[in-house]
Amino acid sequence: xxxxxxxxxxxxxxxxxxxxxxxxxxxxxxxxxxxxxxxxxxxxxxxxxxxxxxxxxxxxxxxxxxxxxxxxxxxxxxxxxxxxxxxxxxxxxxxxxxxxxxxxxxxxxx
Amino acid sequence: xxxxxxxxxxxxxxxxxxxxxxxxxxxxxxxxxxxxxxxxxxxxxxxxxxxxxxxxxxxxxxxxxxxxxxxxxxxxxxxxxxxxxxxxxxxxxxxxxxxxxxxxxxxxxxxxxxx
Numbered sequence: 163x164x165x166x167x168x169x170x171x172x173x174x175x176x177x178x179x180x181x182x183x184x185x186x187x188x189x190x191x192x193x194x195x196x197x198x199x200x201x202x203x204x205x206x207x208x209x210x211x212x213x214x215x216x217x218x219x220x221x222x223x224x225x226x227x228x229x230x231x232x233x234x235x236x237x238x239x240x241x242x243x244x245x246x247x248x249x250x251x252x253x254x255x256x257x258x259x260x261x262x263x264x265x266x267x268x269x270x271x272x
Numbered sequence: 273x274x275x276x277x278x279x280x281x282x283x284x285x286x287x288x289x290x291x292x293x294x295x296x297x298x299x300x301x302x303x304x305x306x307x308x309x310x311x312x313x314x315x316x317x318x319x320x321x322x323x324x325x326x327x328x329x330x331x332x333x334x335x336x337x338x339x340x341x342x343x344x345x346x347x348x349x350x351x352x353x354x355x356x357x358x359x360x361x362x363x364x365x366x367x368x369x370x371x372x373x374x375x376x377x378x379x380x381x382x383x384x385x386x387x
């Protein structure tokens with residue numbers, strides 16, 4: 163069965179600092195991987211996705227993620243965090259049924 | 273261009289009651305998926321509808337049922353509500369492409385509270 167693990171429940175970074183959110187997945191074949199962001203009281207917005215090809219994918223809002231098959235990981239990165247990035251971030255895997263991780267809540271301090 | 277719209281935004285029910293949630297997909301989309309997001313958790317897949325048929329189903333009991341209409345809008349029905357059904361219910365729409373979910377567009381959800 164497919165699954166996603168986000169080991170960090172909560173992360174705090176200073177504005178302007180770099181960010182890396184961890185994601186490990188379990189999937190039987192070549193995974194379809196996603197990162198979504200959810201602001202309070204809102205639905206989820208897709209940041210980026212990986213299906214195949216270049217293992218470093220670029221997304222919206224300056225985010226990028228790197229697929230590492232050997233480590234079953236798909237970590238999300240941003241070189242310089244803005245206060246508006248404070249939200250909850252979900253990693254997901256799936257083809258038709260998309261399985262989400264439990265999320266990482268990002269706090270940005272000035 | 274309207275995105276995914278869900279109604280109502282909030283709902284309070286009591287145990288044992290039945291509830292119907294509604295979703296209109298983004299213009300041009302033909303596939304609707306429903307997710308349950310409990311407090312502090314990630315969304316969990318309930319089921320997916322395409323061409324008015326349930327195509328995929330997650331690990332939810334038969335109390336959860338759905339429907340898709342010819343205009344692609346969808347309903348989620350939950351019977352015999354339990355306290356544990358309290359959650360944010362998210363609808364996501366997409367364009368069917370050989371049964372993949374390349375990009376899901378989510379609505380803002382319906383917050384269901386069961387007392």
